[in-house]
Amino acid sequence: MLNRALARQALAEAVGTAFLLMAVVGSGIAASRLSPDDTGLQLLENALVTGAALVAILCAIGPVSGAHLNPIVTMVDRWFGGISTGVAATYCAAQVIGAALGVMVANVMFDLDPIEWSTKIRDSGGQVVGEAVAVVGLLLVVFGVARSGRRTVAPFAVGAYVTAAYFFTSSTSFANPAVTLARTLSDSFSGIEPGSVPGFLGGQAAGAVIAVAVIAVLYPRARDVAADLVVPRPTDSVARGSS
Numbered sequence: 001m002l003n004r005a006l007a008r009q010a011l012a013e014a015v016g017t018a019f020l021l022m023a024v025v026g027s028g029i030a031a032s033r034l035s036p037d038d039t040g041l042q043l044l045e046n047a048l049v050t051g052a053a054l055v056a057i058l059c060a061i062g063p064v065s066g067a068h069l070n071p072i073v074t075m076v077d078r079w080f081g082g083i084s085t086g087v088a089a090t091y092c093a094a095q096v097i098g099a100a101l102g103v104m105v106a107n108v109m110f111d112l113d114p115i116e117w118s119t120k121i122r123d124s125g126g127q128v129v130g131e132a133v134a135v136v137g138l139l140l141v142v143f144g145v146a147r148s149g150r151r152t153v154a155p156f157a158v159g160a161y162v163t164a165a166y167f168f169t170s171s172t173s174f175a176n177p178a179v180t181l182a183r184t185l186s187d188s189f190s191g192i193e194p195g196s197v198p199g200f201l202g203g204q205a206a207g208a209v210i211a212v213a214v215i216a217v218l219y220p221r222a223r224d225v226a227a228d229l230v231v232p233r234p235t236d237s238v239a240r241g242s243s
Contacts, residue, residue: 006086006087006090008064008065009064009065009066009087009090009091010065010090010091010093010094011094012061012064012065012067013061013065013067013068013069013091013094013095013098014094014095014097014098014101015061015098016057016058016060016061016065016067016069016098017069017070017094017095017098017099017102017178017179018098018099018101018102018105019053019057019102020050020053020054020057020069020099020102020179021098021099021100021101021102021103021106021179021182021183022102022103022105022106022109023049023050023053023054023057024046024050024106024179024183024190025102025103025106025107025183025186025188025190025191026049026106026109026110027045027046027049027050027053027190028042028046028186028188028189028190028191029106029107029110029112029186029188029189029190030045030110031043031045031046031189032188032189033110042189043166043167043172046166046189046190047162047163047166047167047172048163050162050163050166051159051160051162051163051166052159054069054155054158054159054162055155055156055158055159056155057069058154058155058158058159059155062154062155065091066082067155068091068095069095069176069178070095070138070175070176070177070178070179071091071092071095071096071176071177071178072135072138072139072175072176072177072204072207072208073138073139073142074088074091074092074095075088075092075208076139076208076211076212076215079212080215080223081223082223092178095178096177096178096181096182098178099178099179099181099182100181100182100185102182103182103183103185103186104185106186107185107186107188112186112188115185116185116186116187116188117184117185117187117193117194118183118184118185118186118187118188118191118192118193118194119187119191119193120187120191120192120193120196121193121195121196122171122192122193122196122199122200123193123195123196123199124170126170127170127171127199127200127203128171128199128200128202128203129170129203130169130170130171130172130173130203131169131171131173131174131175131199131200131203131204131207132203132204132206132207132210133169133207134165134169134171134173134174134175134204134207135175135203135204135207135208135211136207136210136211136214137161137165138158138161138162138165138173138175139207139208139211139212139215140211140214140215140218141157141158141161142154142158143215143219144218144219145157145158147219147221162175171200171203174192174200174204175204175207176204177201177204180192180197180200180201180204181197184197
């Protein structure tokens with residue numbers, strides 16, 4: 001049974017991830033309707049809205065849970081000792097649930113069925129590599145900002161990176177297992193066909209392993225700042241305690 005503090009943190013992760021997916025999927029649907037004949041413009045609209053929304057969400061949710069919004073960030077934070085195993089598991093569950101709910105709300109907002117299984121195939125080897133690259137870059141940004149001591153700029157750095165990675169990675173930078181799974185529920189510009197998910201998850205896992213190794217070399221004291229990912233939060237026994 002969750003204690004009150006952890007329940008509040010889990011709710012923050014679920015709500016934050018839900019709004020992130022509303023931004024990703026909602027802006028994708030809107031972009032395809034506003035610019036039906038220009039894929040590049042659709043991607044630009046999708047990227048700008050996602051990046052801007054991410055900055056706002058990180059600022060709002062960070063003081064409660066640290067605003068991970070991503071199981072990979074949560075698990076790497078656990079690896080470096082920023083949170084306990086129990087907290088990490090709770091965060092991941094909340095993120096997956098919140099992401100699914102966010103997609104369903106986005107679908108409904110645009111007069112679609114709550115669940116529309118995506119038919120958009122994303123299964124090329126290049127896209128899998130793109131996911132690995134996206135994850136390595138994201139984790140380097142997160143840990144690099146924390147290690148520099150300029151944690152107040154983390155939301156802006158992460159938002160800027162995600163916006164850019166939409167364009168410089170072949171996969172358009174999902175870089176998040178919860179996001180990847182949830183986007184199967186929308187047959188829209190931002191969707192991903194369920195059969196393409198294993199490749200994306202594999203690429204993300206590979207990227208996380210590479211990133212952990214690189215972070216350990218570049219930032220030898222990464223464990224000292226792990227508790228402040230992604231946004232500084234008040235230190236408490238729930239977040240740091242053992243499980």
